Amino acid sequence: MSDQPDTEIERLSTGIPELDKLIAGGIPRGFLVAATGEPGTGKTVFCIHFIAQGVSEGDKCIYVTTEESRESVIKQAAQFGIDLTKAVSDGKLLIIDALMGGDDPWTLRSLDVEELVNKVIEAKKALGFGRARLVVDSLSAFWLDRPAMARRYSYFVKKVLSKWDFTIVATSQYAITTSDAFGFGIEHIADGIIRFRRFVRGGVLRRFVLVEKMRQTPHSLQMHEITVVDGKGLVVLGPARERVEDVKLPKQVTNRILRAKEEKEAEI
């Protein structure tokens, strides 16, 4: 036996091999990773891959959806060849939705963090012992009307659920209309931040992913272009190439350089 601390980190595959490569193999077990970004950038698609991978590895999986209905998530997954209905009936996955009403035991009555945590623990008990994965899409929905509480709430979620062997992916919307506290609450608490972005270039929507933070990980600092493919899901196309907009100097600088050059030539 050695006195050395165990430095071997167990990493969970995200279900997207090219993305795993950007984070040294996967998300360290027990982490809470924030997937942030604008609407339609791929956060939910990423969450679906993360959960599907968990199901295939025999993890206890819980998917909390506040943005869409259970059926919508199942339909979206099916378009990528992922059968979540089977995962649920096999007892490998529980999908919890919010505000859908009815007397279903797996529906949250309110967007309250305490209710969320209690429901997730109840779900974990129902699924049984073992390594677990949790998706909360979105976690920011729980403090929509209380943005100042973002940090406290996300810390509470992380602290309580870490005792239950969860590795968590929580999405956070990047709302320009709300205060900075909205997004940043979760980002400082999170062990990792995977930022999804979008740009329109030449009239075409292009999506990108950037790992902004991943503790204990020599992660890539390079933005990568991604796309969503029917029948397959999220695909990493490759490193974002240097764009003209990124390398172009401001006009005044260019003019000054040109003028200096002309003066020099005139001297000669």
Ligand SMILES: Nc1ncnc2c1ncn2[C@@H]1O[C@H](COP(=O)(O)OP(=O)(O)OP(=O)(O)O)[C@@H](O)[C@H]1O
């Ligand atoms: N079957 C499919 N084939 C191709 N592209 C698809 C398919 N299904 C979804 N997409 C693409 O994925 C996008 C949705 O991505 P996603 O739901 O992950 O966004 P999001 O980041 O979660 O957004 P929001 O914050 O609004 O929830 C769609 O707008 C579409 O461009």
Ligand SMILES: [Mg+2]
């Ligand atoms: Mg979404």
